[in-house]
Amino acid sequence: MNTRERHGASVFGNVLEADADMRLPALVPPPAFPIETLVPDVLKQTPAVGQRVPRSDTRLHALGQTRYIEDLTFPHMLHARIKRAGIAAARIKRIDTREAERMPGVVAVLTGGEIPVNSFGPSLQDQPVLAHERVFHRGDGVAAVAAISEQIAADALKRIQVEYEPLPAVFDPLDALAPDAPLVHPPHGNVYASRTLRKGDVERGFAAAYRIFEARYRTQMVEHVSIEPHAAIAEWDANGRLTIWSTLGRITLGRADLSRTLNLPLNRIRVIGSVVGGNFGGKNEITQEPVLALLSKKTGRPVKGVFTRTEEFTATTVRHPFIMDYKTGVSREGRILAREVRLTLDGGAYCSWTETTLGKACILSAGPYKIDNVHVEARAVYTNKTVSGAMRGFGAPQVCFAYESQMDDMARALRMDPLEIRLLNAFDEGSASPTGQVLQSVVVKETLRAAAERFGWNERST
Amino acid sequence: MIDVALVVNGAERSVSVASETTLLELLRDHLQLTGAKRGCDAGDCGACTVLVDGKPVNACLMLAVQARGRSVVSVEGLATQTALHPLQQAFHERGALQCGFCGPGMILSAKALLDENPQPSTAEIREALAGHLCRCTGYAKMIEAVRHAAEASKP
Amino acid sequence: MKPFECITARDAGHAIELLVRYGADARLLAGGTDLLVDIRNGSREPRVLVDLSRAPDLKRLELADDLLVIGAMVTHTEIMGSRLVRELCPALAVAAHSIGAIQTRNLGTIGGNLANAVPSMDLGPALLALDAQLTIAGPMGLRREPLTTVFTAPRTTTLSATELILDVTIPAEGFHKPMAFLKFGLRKGQALALVNVAAGFWPHGSEPVFRATRIALGAVAPTVIRSAEAERFLDQRVIDPESMTAAGEIAAGEATPISDFRASADYRRELIAVLTSRALESAWRRARAEPARKSA
Numbered sequence: 001m002n003t004r005e006r007h008g009a010s011v012f013g014n015v016l017e018a019d020a021d022m023r024l025p026a027l028v029p030p031p032a033f034p035i036e037t038l039v040p041d042v043l044k045q046t047p048a049v050g051q052r053v054p055r056s057d058t059r060l061h062a063l064g065q066t067r068y069i070e071d072l073t074f075p076h077m078l079h080a081r082i083k084r085a086g087i088a089a090a091r092i093k094r095i096d097t098r099e100a101e102r103m104p105g106v107v108a109v110l111t112g113g114e115i116p117v118n119s120f121g122p123s124l125q126d127q128p129v130l131a132h133e134r135v136f137h138r139g140d141g142v143a144a145v146a147a148i149s150e151q152i153a154a155d156a157l158k159r160i161q162v163e164y165e166p167l168p169a170v171f172d173p174l175d176a177l178a179p180d181a182p183l184v185h186p187p188h189g190n191v192y193a194s195r196t197l198r199k200g201d202v203e204r205g206f207a208a209a210y211r212i213f214e215a216r217y218r219t220q221m222v223e224h225v226s227i228e229p230h231a232a233i234a235e236w237d238a239n240g241r242l243t244i245w246s247t248l249g250r251i252t253l254g255r256a257d258l259s260r261t262l263n264l265p266l267n268r269i270r271v272i273g274s275v276v277g278g279n280f281g282g283k284n285e286i287t288q289e290p291v292l293a294l295l296s297k298k299t300g301r302p303v304k305g306v307f308t309r310t311e312e313f314t315a316t317t318v319r320h321p322f323i324m325d326y327k328t329g330v331s332r333e334g335r336i337l338a339r340e341v342r343l344t345l346d347g348g349a350y351c352s353w354t355e356t357t358l359g360k361a362c363i364l365s366a367g368p369y370k371i372d373n374v375h376v377e378a379r380a381v382y383t384n385k386t387v388s389g390a391m392r393g394f395g396a397p398q399v400c401f402a403y404e405s406q407m408d409d410m411a412r413a414l415r416m417d418p419l420e421i422r423l424l425n426a427f428d429e430g431s432a433s434p435t436g437q438v439l440q441s442v443v444v445k446e447t448l449r450a451a452a453e454r455f456g457w458n459e460r461s462t
Numbered sequence: 463m464i465d466v467a468l469v470v471n472g473a474e475r476s477v478s479v480a481s482e483t484t485l486l487e488l489l490r491d492h493l494q495l496t497g498a499k500r501g502c503d504a505g506d507c508g509a510c511t512v513l514v515d516g517k518p519v520n521a522c523l524m525l526a527v528q529a530r531g532r533s534v535v536s537v538e539g540l541a542t543q544t545a546l547h548p549l550q551q552a553f554h555e556r557g558a559l560q561c562g563f564c565g566p567g568m569i570l571s572a573k574a575l576l577d578e579n580p581q582p583s584t585a586e587i588r589e590a591l592a593g594h595l596c597r598c599t600g601y602a603k604m605i606e607a608v609r610h611a612a613e614a615s616k617p
Numbered sequence: 618m619k620p621f622e623c624i625t626a627r628d629a630g631h632a633i634e635l636l637v638r639y640g641a642d643a644r645l646l647a648g649g650t651d652l653l654v655d656i657r658n659g660s661r662e663p664r665v666l667v668d669l670s671r672a673p674d675l676k677r678l679e680l681a682d683d684l685l686v687i688g689a690m691v692t693h694t695e696i697m698g699s700r701l702v703r704e705l706c707p708a709l710a711v712a713a714h715s716i717g718a719i720q721t722r723n724l725g726t727i728g729g730n731l732a733n734a735v736p737s738m739d740l741g742p743a744l745l746a747l748d749a750q751l752t753i754a755g756p757m758g759l760r761r762e763p764l765t766t767v768f769t770a771p772r773t774t775t776l777s778a779t780e781l782i783l784d785v786t787i788p789a790e791g792f793h794k795p796m797a798f799l800k801f802g803l804r805k806g807q808a809l810a811l812v813n814v815a816a817g818f819w820p821h822g823s824e825p826v827f828r829a830t831r832i833a834l835g836a837v838a839p840t841v842i843r844s845a846e847a848e849r850f851l852d853q854r855v856i857d858p859e860s861m862t863a864a865g866e867i868a869a870g871e872a873t874p875i876s877d878f879r880a881s882a883d884y885r886r887e888l889i890a891v892l893t894s895r896a897l898e899s900a901w902r903r904a905r906a907e908p909a910r911k912s913a
Contacts, residue, residue, distance in 0.1 A: 054555050061562025062550035062569065064497025064537030071496035151619065226597055227501045227509050227563040277499070277563030278597050309502040464623070481623040481666075484653070504654050505721050506807065517694070517723045523649045524724060527623050528670050571719065592806035593718025 057275065069231035069247055069274045074302040077233070078107055080295050081153035081305070082130075082141040082288060083160050084315060088384040089169035089182070090135045092162060095143060100159040105152035108298040109160070110144045110291060116263035122253065122285055124192065124351035126185060127387070129261050129290045135164065136184060137349035137384050139314035141288075146295040146303045169384040173323065173346045176381045184349065184382035192347060193355050195362045197376040199434050202329075205338025205373035209329030213410050217326065217402035221346070222319040224391055228277020229312050234292035235302040242296075243270045244289050249279045254286050261290040281390035282316055284353060317389025320357055320380075321346040322398035324365070326406050334414050334421045338373035341365045343399070345388065347380035352389035354380045361395030366434045367403035368444050369425040374434045419452055466526045470495070471539030477526075485529045486510045486521035489536055497537035497566040501595070508594035511567035512536045518571045518593070537566035540573065549573055552611040553604065560598035568594050572608045581612055618656050625668040629675055629754050629783055632667050636779045637756055639665045645781055646670075647690060647729035650721050669781075675728070677784055678702075685787040689728025693740075694719070696727060706787055708796040708815055712743040715800045718807050728782040731767070734774050734840070741768075741841030742815035743798045745833035747791040755780035768840035790829070793907075794819060797899035799892045803879060810836045811880050812888040814868075816896035820856055820904050827851040832864065832893060837872035837885055844868040847893065856901060858894075865894035 060066045097109040112118055112132030119125040131140040143160045147153040168182035175181055176190040184190055206212055232246035242264065248254045251271040259266045276283060288305045296303040307315065325342040343361055347354050362378045380388075393400075411418040426444040433439060452458070467476040470493060477492045489495045489512065498521050501509030505520040512521045513535040540547035546554065549569050559565045568591060575582055575590035582590070587608045591601065623646070626632035636643055644663040646652055647670075655661040669675055675690035678699055685705055687696065696702050696713040703710050716722055716730070716739045730740045731751070741764075749764045756779050764785075767774050776782070796817025802808025813835040821828035830851045832844040847868040854860045874885035 055557070055559070058554045058557075058559040058562065059546070061559045061565045062546060062554045063541055064566040066562050067496070068499070068563065070500065071490075155619070224597070225595075226561070227507055227595060228499070228561070229501075276561060278561045280597065306500075309504070480620060482618040482621050484618075503657060505650055505717070505724075508718070508720060511720055514723075518720045519723050520650075520720045523653050523721070525623060525646070525649065525653075525666075525668070527625065528646075528649070528668060530625075574719075590719065593720045 066275050068228055068277050069233060069245055069304075070228070070306050072233060072245060072304075074233065074235065077302045077304055078146040078148060078295070078299055079150040079153050079305070080144055080146045080288070080292055080303050081150065081157055082291060082311075082315070083143045083145075083157040083162070084138065084311065085131060085135040085140040085142050085164075086138055087135055087164055087166060088138050088171070089167040089184070090164035091167060092131060092133055092135060092142065093165050094161075094163040096161040097143060099161070100145060100156040103147075103152065103156050103159060105148045106145055106156045107148065107301070108146045108295050109156070110294050110298070112142065114294060115261060115290065117261050120257045120261050120286060120290075121351050122353055123355045125260075127350035127352070137386060139311070139386055140349070141291065141315065144288075144291045144295060146299055150306075171383055171385055173344050173381040173383055176383055177344070184384055190382045191379045192351060192382055193358055194379040195358050195376070196378075197362045197374065197434055199375075199436070200338075200373035202338040202340050202373045202375040206327075206329040208331075209337050210332040211413070212327060212329045213406060213413070214325070214327045215406060215409060217324045217405055219322045219398040219401055221321045221386065221388075222391060223313050224278070224280040224282035224316075224318075225312065226276075226278025226280060226282060229307040229309065230283060230287050230316055231304070231306040232289050232292055233302055233304040234289065234296040236296055236300075241268045241270065242293050243272065244293065245272045245274055246289055247274060247276045247279070247283050248286060248289065249273065249276065249283045250285065254289060257286045258290055258293065262293055280392050281353075281394070284390045285317070287316060314386060317352055317387045317391070318348070319391035320348075320354065320388040320395070320398065322361070322395075322402075324399060324402040326402055328406060328410065330410060330414070334410065334416050334424055336369055336371050336425050339366050339371050341376045343376065343378035345378070345380040346385065347382050348385050348388035349382065350387045351380075352387050353394070354388060356390070357388070357395040361399050363433065363435055364396050365399040365403065367399075367407070368427050370427060370431050371425075371434070376434070419448060419457060422448060464527055466530050468529050468531060469533040471535055479526050481525070481527060483526040484522055485512065485514075485524040485526050485534070488526040488529070489521060489534070495536050495538050499563055499566065501563070506595070507564070508567045508571070509564050511570050511594070513570055513574055516574060516577065518574045535570065537569060540569070547573070548611040548614055549576070549608065552607040552614070556603055556607040556610060558599060558603040558607040564594055564596045568596070568604055572611070575608070576612055576615070580615060582608070584609070618653070619662060621656075621664055621666055623666045623668055625670070626672050628672045629781060632669055632672060632781055633754060633756055633779060635665070635667045636781070641778060643667055645732070647726040647732070648692065648724035650717070650725045651729060651733045675783065683789040685792070687727055687785045687787070689782040689784055690726050693717075693722035693725050693727070693730075697722070705792040706743075706747050706794070706796070708798040708817065709740070709743045709747065709787075712739050712798045712800075712813075712815065715739050715798070715813075727785055731785070732774060732776065732782055734768050734772050736771050736838060736840055737810045737813070737836035738841060739800060739810060739813055739835065742813050742833035742835045743796075744785060744787070745841055745843055746796055746815035746817050746831035747787045747794070748831070750786050750788075752783040752786060753780050754783040759783065765843060771839050794829075795900040795904035795907075796831070797896040797903065799896045799899070801888050801892060809879075812836050812874075812885055812892055814889070814892045814896045816893060817900050818851065818897070820901070824855050826853050826855055827860070828853070832868055834868060834872055834889060834893075837874040837889055839873075842872070844871045844893070846871050858898070861894045861897040861901075864897060865890035865892075868893040
């Protein structure tokens with residue numbers, strides 16, 4: 001049976017099969033999956049639907065019996081702390097750890113030069129395990145200590161002498177784009193990733209517009225503040241096999257990073273992801289795990305590291321601050337005809353999860369609105385600041401702030417109800433995203449209307 | 463080293479600790495009661511909350527020596543062999559716990575509230591939990607859970 | 618934390634002996650809510666802590682000789698819950714309630730709050746507005762000092778290294794005085810004050826007019842301060858919204874707020890003007906709601 005015949009005219013009228021010349025995939029949405037015919041008696045098939053089910057882990061949480069990493073202890077375990085650079089950009093001229101090594105209670109000290117392969121990262125391997133010759137942000141680790149207590153380890157950090165040659169640093173991504181800006185990772189330029197998205201013809205759209213709105217929106221750096229800090233424990237067995245317990249979320253990736261940085265075959269590495277006290281994207285890559293592994297190897301003892309709250313802010317990833325330039329052309333009725341977006345991501349000292357953030361931000365930057373003409377240019381820029389990485393939304397919250405702010409601005413200027421302008425432009429079933437993906441199960445308008453009713457939108461006073 | 467004798471969860475305990483040991487370290491490291499958590503070490507997050515003579519305090523800000531002779535209740539002291547405390551039950555059933563890290567502290571503050579004020583208003587529940595940070599739940603279900611536990615305990 | 622010795626004082630006298638014996642190596646431990654944080658971040662490194670938690674003579678909370686006496690080790694929770702405080706100077710209870718959260722209020726003390734002397738301290742403005750005095754104990758005995766002269770710079774008081782605050786006294790002239798305390802922080806709980814204000818006065822006469830006005834500000838100068846100019850402006854002036862607004866503007870001019878990452882100086886000045894005016898309005902509402910009491 002021919003699909004078109006069964007469902008009659010599609011949303012797109014009489015458009016036929018995809019044409020090889022067309023740049024976008026098939027515009028005809030696939031037929032709605034007829035669940036009813038396949039599963040006639042839904043409730044009988046799936047008695048779980050509609051049931052209230054407590055989470056499987058909360059009983060232990062409520063009892064206080066859940067074992068997070070910091071709750072674990074092993075015989076002869078040592079405690080590790082990492083010395084943070086405290087300077088945004090510098091060359092390390094000299095590190096002297098002898099005084100720290102001599103302290104009673106200190107069992108081992110580690111510096112960047114001892115890391116077999118001192119680089120890692122989910123896409124660009126531009127981040128060192130411990131800074132070796134250069135420091136790229138204040139939270140960079142420059143040395144680590146394993147001692148019989150956390151306090152002794154912390155005291156030992158103070159006895160490690162590091163001589164820095166300060167280098168010019170850059171803190172604003174727009175400053176970093178200037179032609180004479182200091183290079184964060186020379187010889188590479190400061191733009192380390194970029195994306196372009198094009199759909200239709202924005203110039204044509206702007207030419208046909210009744211009015212064009214331009215604005216710049218900025219969002220700030222945000223730290224996850226999971227109540228549980230980053231923590232991990234490393235231990236080796238006599239067969240040369242490493243086991244890591246960690247708050248790390250992506251343990252397969254972590255295992256690959258450990259294999260690379262320690263120059264160890266994968267089959268010698270076991271990573272155990274613990275029950276975690278909050279991640280939100282902040283525990284998506286390794287931080288101290290290779291350091292703990294090497295300290296454990298040096299000492300022959302399990303080594304535990306728990307970040308301080310300060311380290312959570314300076315030495316773990318944060319959400320990218322965005323600078324977003326939006327140019328939007330609308331018809332007299334408020335329909336969006338064209339949208340041009342420039343995104344500048346404050347990419348921090350290392351790449352981390354920026355490429356994913358960049359991609360998502362690009363695709364989502366036009367908003368959930370039917371726009372035929374879209375052009376997005378996005379780039380990530382190095383700065384000598386805390387590493388920007390993954391955080392809930394991966395670029396979505398930032399662009400949402402921008403496009404929704406602009407919707408409100410446009411509604412105000414056109415004297416339209418902010419709800420109406422959105423209903424006019426929002427996706428429908430079968431709408432195409434800026435990348436041409438045909439969208440299904442679209443309920444934007446239904447949700448807006450239901451919310452408006454629930455919140456008493458029409459009864460509001462102003 | 464100093465000797466500290468105190469009551470923990472109804473049992474008399476005696477430990478020998480360094481003077482600078484906090485009540486939190488005494489519980490976690492010396493008595494293996496790891497329910498109280500170290501979230502910030504500065505009295506800002508509430509994850510270390512325990513009850514001392516019935517009153518919620520930040521265990522990270524109290525020295526073990528100051529707890530001498532006092533009665534401390536940690537989350538481990540709430541359930542019996544056969545049943546969860548009504549607050550633990552309510553938090554578990556009502557979706558008030560996700561990662562669970564802030565849970566023990568929250569539950570103890572809620573217990574201190576209900577011990578003193580068995581039928582609190584929503585505002586009073588909010589105040590009782592105001593010294594706790596939670597990054598997962600958004601607090602709403604916790605407030606519901608406390609109200610539910612209060613309802614369930616009505617004579 | 619770095620190791621230190623902790624000695625529990627039997628009473629105030631014993632604490633002073635320990636301060637004398639250990640000198641600069643020693644620090645008093647009250648609630649620990651500031652001191653332990655300082656020790657952890659390295660800004661203080663005492664070798665000896667003198668624990669005051671078991672000194673009974675620091676826990677007075679009573680009326681004596683026409684003075685409300687609040688011992689230095691009385692906690693913020695105890696102040697909030699005290700029937701005496703709530704009856705005689707409720708603004709102080711409100712100020713205590715605005716501090717931190719339940720857990721920190723159960724540990725924190727009035728003596729600690731005062732001795733720590735941060736400009737944003739919450740009890741400071743209320744106590745200044747109540748004409749509070751400190752009873753200070755040292756090796757030479759006791760002395761009294763009005764709170765107005767105790768703070769000399771951020772985190773600095775006139776107490777010597779061998780002195781401690783025995784108690785805070787509030788004179789009867791402040792009892793039942795219509796007074797309000799307002800605090801503005803970036804959050805509703807667990808917040809440092811951007812600005813805090815205590816304002817009170819006795820309505821006098823048939824018009825009536827402001828008498829014995831006290832306006833005290835926190836977090837907007839190196840120490841908590843009285844707004845003497847605003848107080849003088851209001852003295853004998855008819856009580857009305859315009860005078861309150863004007864007083865707020867004057868108080869804003871007397872302060873020297875800084876710009877920092879929390880707020881600009883301009884914004885703080887704006888806050889001072891608004892909060893002062895609101896505190897005066899609130900005190901006036903209280904005055905009208907309660908039956909005529911002793912007035913100046």
